[in-house]
Amino acid sequence: xxxxxxxxxxxxxxxxxxxxxxxxxxxxxxxxxxxxxxxxxxxxxxxxxxxxxxxxxxxxxxxxxxxxxxxxxxxxxxxxxxxxxxxxxxxxxxxxxxxxxxxxxxxxxxxxxxxxxxxxxxxxxxxxxxxxxxxxxxxxxxxxxxxxxxxxxxxxxxxxxxxx
Amino acid sequence: xxxxxxxxxxxxxxxxxxxxxxxxxxxxxxxxxxxxxxxxxxxxxxxxxxxxxxxxxxxxxxxxxxxxxxxxxxxxxxxxxxxxxxxxxxxxxxxxxxxxxxxxxxxxxxxxxxxxxxxxxxxxxxxxxxxx
Numbered sequence: 564x565x566x567x568x569x570x571x572x573x574x575x576x577x578x579x580x581x582x583x584x585x586x587x588x589x590x591x592x593x594x595x596x597x598x599x600x601x602x603x604x605x606x607x608x609x610x611x612x613x614x615x616x617x618x619x620x621x622x623x624x625x626x627x628x629x630x631x632x633x634x635x636x637x638x639x640x641x642x643x644x645x646x647x648x649x650x651x652x653x654x655x656x657x658x659x660x661x662x663x664x665x666x667x668x669x670x671x672x673x674x675x676x677x678x679x680x681x682x683x684x685x686x687x688x689x690x691x692x693x694x695x696x697x698x699x700x701x702x703x704x705x706x707x708x709x710x711x712x713x714x715x716x717x718x719x720x721x722x723x724x725x726x727x
Numbered sequence: 728x729x730x731x732x733x734x735x736x737x738x739x740x741x742x743x744x745x746x747x748x749x750x751x752x753x754x755x756x757x758x759x760x761x762x763x764x765x766x767x768x769x770x771x772x773x774x775x776x777x778x779x780x781x782x783x784x785x786x787x788x789x790x791x792x793x794x795x796x797x798x799x800x801x802x803x804x805x806x807x808x809x810x811x812x813x814x815x816x817x818x819x820x821x822x823x824x825x826x827x828x829x830x831x832x833x834x835x836x837x838x839x840x841x842x843x844x845x846x847x848x849x850x851x852x853x854x855x856x857x858x859x
Contacts, residue, residue, distance in 0.1 A: 583742050583813030586829040589854075692742045 757854030
């Protein structure tokens, strides 16, 4: 497993949004998000809580064979170190969260994520603000949250689980 | 059908929503000044000549903010950007939106400190791009 925490990842919007940049209004697609830092401990903590409780809830529903199979798949992926395309895992992660978390938890999860986007994200080099987040299609926001979890949160959870 | 006046617009400057004093916002789309004069053809005949003054085609947005630390920080940022600010005006009651590109905060802002004191801001820009 690649034990070095990822510092940032980029996400390309399918539908560009218009932003102000260098005195002009332009279409922007590339979102770059940095890993959470000390300043984002509250937001990071809440998302990790959601992930941990979701994983716990999901594993209760799985047979021991299914859990072993999932662990083997994770180990295989770690060996391949193919972490350039996480889109499938991101979508699957969101599906599981939607299945196991309450609407109130999901609302708070997205609010927390927006706060992280504003503090750690840029779009085509410009700082992300709430008016810009409101322009992103809802499905793309879901994908973006899934990618955030897969790129930063899941590896952190896995590293901590391995230390036990 | 009764029409609704523009009374509660959203103002974004450089992608940031701005809180401003209600009813203080003004804009000029930058269509400029035109004039029509008459010229004589003799024998009592006249013909009008239309002039379109390009010199006056400058967009303008002005508003007031209460004297706060945020107002001071925003003013400093806007001045630092020169004419690289972008102002978006979005009317909540209709589909109207306007963009003022290459905007510069041109006025001298005097920050008066005290109860309900306000500071005026005026921007000049390219003529507005309007979407209705």
